[in-house]
Amino acid sequence: MSERLVIIGGDAAGMSAASQARRLKGPRELEIVAFERGNFTSFSACGIPYWVAGDVDERDALIARTPQEHQQRHIDLRMRTEVLEIDPRERRVRARDLASGAEEWTSYDKLVIATGARPLRPDLPGIDAPGVHGVQTLDDGQALLDTLGDTEGRRAVVVGAGYIGVEMAEALLRRGYEVTVVNRSAEPMATLDPDMGRLVHEAMTGMGITMVNDAEVTAVRTGDDGRARAVATEDDEFPADVVVLGMGVRPETELARAAGLPLGDHGGLLTDLSMRVRGPVADGAIWAGGDCVEVLDLVWGRERHIALGTHANKHGQVIGANVGGGYATFPGVVGTAVSKVCDLEIARTGLREKDARSAGLQYEAVTIESTSRAGYFPGAASMAVKMLAERRTGRLLGTQIVGREGAGKRVDVAAVALTARMTVEQMTALDLGYAPPFSPVWDPVLVAARKAVAAVRAGSAA
């Protein structure tokens, strides 16, 4: 008796699930059908800014596994085929072949929803004009590269200053553009506290990028040829030969919503720890993972939506193990992220000050300056480390790092400490790697922990 596993979405979460399930069960035991509406599978969306920058030579380098490779592994992958409806009562999905327009119902024993996220694209005048680009898909990346190749002008406006925004600012700067970043928040990188975002702001200004904060875009102005020529805010207008949108993403869950599946406060699907969709409608037969789900924030104690390829891959592994007859769970996240803009590295994990307040936590916050290597070692680069610890208990709540080479991945120490629910005092004793080319004798994370210990003590005495 063969079971049928149906997968909606051919990217990281969906195809990791397919591959893992196939590893556990052969084609006689488990039939796997996967629907992908686009032209590609298993590609690295996070790599697009580096392709645009020229770090990565060609599109195909970003493809981890092609449709053909999946098909060779006995996965019935149907490209350019869009699922239009999930019918959980009858356990079937309705899909349309985008070329022929033909529609067909496919029944499932188990279903994986891996529909990803869609970029925010506010309904503003001119937003769809030629010269305005998203950077979500490989097609988006190619279209942007085509525009950059066609355009004489050298002025670029990036809307949004999150990870995509700052990475695209670097990419365009390195391609010789005058770059303006227009950002609705007080500082870039709103995933950091504003005092740390300020450091990013100053560094980007130092790189020659024009930073416009606290500014809401009201329209994209177009020229006589209909192409984008400027980005307008309430107070100002910024000339643009090319406009890149990096305003964040929302879970792509319209199918799930229409099917009556449970969505969280951020619009993402809600699953249990095995990544199985909760509730009676799913009836234990539907799993979901990747950018379309919400995940438990282990520090905050609630669900969040975090679109990251590394989580999507983990979800896929967990789902694949479970639908393949094994057992695995995804316990949650602590909110780790790292990025860079030119030589500036930006990292964060855990809660920001406003998150801690929102979670009902009282905290002490400290910031220190240190270096990536022993101070006397060539290339020792400065970094700022901000650390939040719970008042009285001293439990680590979050860490943010802004610095140069060697700064970003230090956040992993805090990420593991958060997972283990360590106190900042426990952290001061951590046995981290030390040698002059790698760290000062007190690693910057430990320096921050020591200052946090002192703040917690002072706060407890008060």
Place this chain on the structure above:
Amino acid sequence: MSERLVIIGGDAAGMSAASQARRLKGPRELEIVAFERGNFTSFSACGIPYWVAGDVDERDALIARTPQEHQQRHIDLRMRTEVLEIDPRERRVRARDLASGAEEWTSYDKLVIATGARPLRPDLPGIDAPGVHGVQTLDDGQALLDTLGDTEGRRAVVVGAGYIGVEMAEALLRRGYEVTVVNRSAEPMATLDPDMGRLVHEAMTGMGITMVNDAEVTAVRTGDDGRARAVATEDDEFPADVVVLGMGVRPETELARAAGLPLGDHGGLLTDLSMRVRGPVADGAIWAGGDCVEVLDLVWGRERHIALGTHANKHGQVIGANVGGGYATFPGVVGTAVSKVCDLEIARTGLREKDARSAGLQYEAVTIESTSRAGYFPGAASMAVKMLAERRTGRLLGTQIVGREGAGKRVDVAAVALTARMTVEQMTALDLGYAPPFSPVWDPVLVAARKAVAAVRAGSAA
């Protein structure tokens, strides 16, 4: 009523203790007398190879705090003064001013022993000949630099292939020497398992360094001028214009032994978790820290001797807090170390295979190859990660990493996971920083953890 704190040894542990105690108690409450037999305080011995290599321009860059700076902070620091005897019954020490030869007893209420370690220097013919150098003190470093400046020849032999040995091999290579490393172990870096040491061996050979393993030095041959001219082993002889000894260190505990204080299996002082020397002789009035003590290995469950500046600084902080009326502990180590030779990064934490066997632990060992960045990202450098997990429980026991840029400090993730006693399965869910310039979508440490999970499962089924 002022108390007197006496400190023996003016380097990392001793002077960190002095500084921390002074922060907590002013000179009216606590008199601090520190004896240092050498010419320097608070210097970075770990920095000496980089000074010799030319990365660090001048000796004084390696001095974190001069005697004058300590004295300005109301520490009665007596340079060039050697403590000859500890009298724990009378709570006093006998010290000699090395210039005048005058001896004097100084009483203490609390004593800190921070006498450090001394390099191993086997009693071999020619070992004290001109041209044979240790690299433990700043004077050693200067003497070696003087020899390098005076010597016409360009052949260097390094004896020992631990951290100091490989770092000195790099330093001499970069100064234009033909470098031979003679090593008694089967592979260099005996703090790694031999299979990982083999990778270091191959990389060093690739750098043009001649590696001679499994070879015991029997003599240093001297020329007519009395200077070293070759290093002899049982089977061979290696011409040398300069010889550098990097054969490891032993705790410097002769004073402590003579005073009847308790020493461990490795010759180091034994303390409690507050770094107070154990037993009735110390009578609760003597603390010890830095390279002269043994520390609890939290994975092994027994004491080890690990000479590292980062531990010495932590010990000093803990001792200073406790003798200053505060409270702190040093819970132990997990055995983390990181080093490099040219662009090869070498890191380890926890137990090697032979350590695990010696500790009575059964384990699974796996090794994976991965890269420091996304595979498609420029500069993605390969690394090997070896991971040991306890049989059945899957608890992480150790991790070793050999690779290029971005490899070494990844060991910190394993160090924190060891401290938190995580299983390799828990590690697979760790939320580590991901972006293409920083990591593949599965961080190499997580790839190793996944393979270890599979090995533990297979081992449990067996």
